Each structure stands twice: as structure tokens, then as C-alpha cells.
Amino acid sequence: MKPLWLLCAASFTLSAGEARQFTDPQSGLKAWEWTGQGLELQQIQRIPDQTRAFFLGRGFDSADSDRIAAQCVFQTVFRNQGDQAVDVDLANWRVRTRGETRPFRTRAAWQASWEARASPQGARIAFEWALFPETQTFAPGDWNMGMLLYPAAPGDRADLHFTWQAGAERQEGVIEGLICARNADAAKASRATGDDE
Numbered sequence: 001m002k003p004l005w006l007l008c009a010a011s012f013t014l015s016a017g018e019a020r021q022f023t024d025p026q027s028g029l030k031a032w033e034w035t036g037q038g039l040e041l042q043q044i045q046r047i048p049d050q051t052r053a054f055f056l057g058r059g060f061d062s063a064d065s066d067r068i069a070a071q072c073v074f075q076t077v078f079r080n081q082g083d084q085a086v087d088v089d090l091a092n093w094r095v096r097t098r099g100e101t102r103p104f105r106t107r108a109a110w111q112a113s114w115e116a117r118a119s120p121q122g123a124r125i126a127f128e129w130a131l132f133p134e135t136q137t138f139a140p141g142d143w144n145m146g147m148l149l150y151p152a153a154p155g156d157r158a159d160l161h162f163t164w165q166a167g168a169e170r171q172e173g174v175i176e177g178l179i180c181a182r183n184a185d186a187a188k189a190s191r192a193t194g195d196d197e
Helices: 004-009 048-056 062-069 107-116 121-130 183-193
Strands: 018-023 030-036 039-046 072-080 086-089 094-097 100-103 135-138 143-150 157-166 169-179
Touching (some): 018 169, 030 169, 039 048, 039 157, 107 121, 121 143
Antiparallel strands (some): 018 030, 030 039, 072 143, 086 157, 157 169
């Protein structure tokens, strides 16, 4: 049986694009950038401690902050540098990791879980606004950023299969070999740059 992402990709045009990986010279954390068709998509590692501190500071308790930090989190930046509007819908994006292909968990599913756990409303609103939008139309020159919580864990490797709609044409790009950051990655980066001295 073919993997789900192969079946889904049959209805898309695989777009010519280029992915490159680079390392932030200050933090030592890795980032990946895909460019093509006038678009740019970046996936920037976030270590669990960063994510935990961010959500503790926005009203979540330790247990809920730990729950979010147990996910693989990337800061996502999407830019439309082309000459036509494009539509993005995360419902069509997939993550391939540990031999399985999975969709992203929806905001509605996350919010239902926060309500069930009686998380504070202010924290739930902050969570909503911190995430990369599920759907958005990007006019030429538009960009946006937010966190993507991958269906993976720190230390996992993943391939991101993403799509967008440009006019009547639906297209797909791939970033392979993403590495979900662990706290140890930041410790190594700090030692390499001398930040812990």
C-alpha cells in the first residue's frame, strides 16, 4: 500500500523548488528554507525549553506547558514574493516521520483539549495566536509567521509535504530531513559559541 502522502500528492503539481539547511550563528540551531515559484518557506528549530517558557509566560501551568514542549515545534515563516495571490491550507500539509505520514493537529482539537483540562482562557487565546494560521491568502508581498506543532517528538527526523493554491493550480513542495530540536542541541550550540561562559 502506498503511503498517504503519495496518494495525496497525485492531485498536486510537484513544484520545482530548492531546500537548503543552515545554522544560526548565534544560537547554533538549525533552520531549513524552501524557495520556488516566488515563495519562501522557513522551518526554524525551537528547543523544548523555549516553547515551555513561552507558554508558561502566557498563563499555562507547568503540566500544560510541558505537554506543548513535548511536541516537535518549528517556527514557521511563509513569504509570497511572487506576482499572484496564493492560498495556504494546513489541512493539506503532511509530516512523514518514523515511517508514518500524519496531518497536523487542528486548532479546534487543541482548543477542545485545553477546555477539557480547564486551561485558563487567556492562555488558550495566546496559544491560538502563537500558531501558524491554518488557512490564509497571501497576496504578493505578504508574509506571516507562527509555530507549527509537528506530530513528532524532540529528536525525531521529519519530512514536510506542504501545498498551496495559485489560481486554479494546486502545488506541492517538500522539505526533507528536518530535525526536531532537543534541549541538548542548544547546550551544544552554546558550548560551540561560548555563550555559557
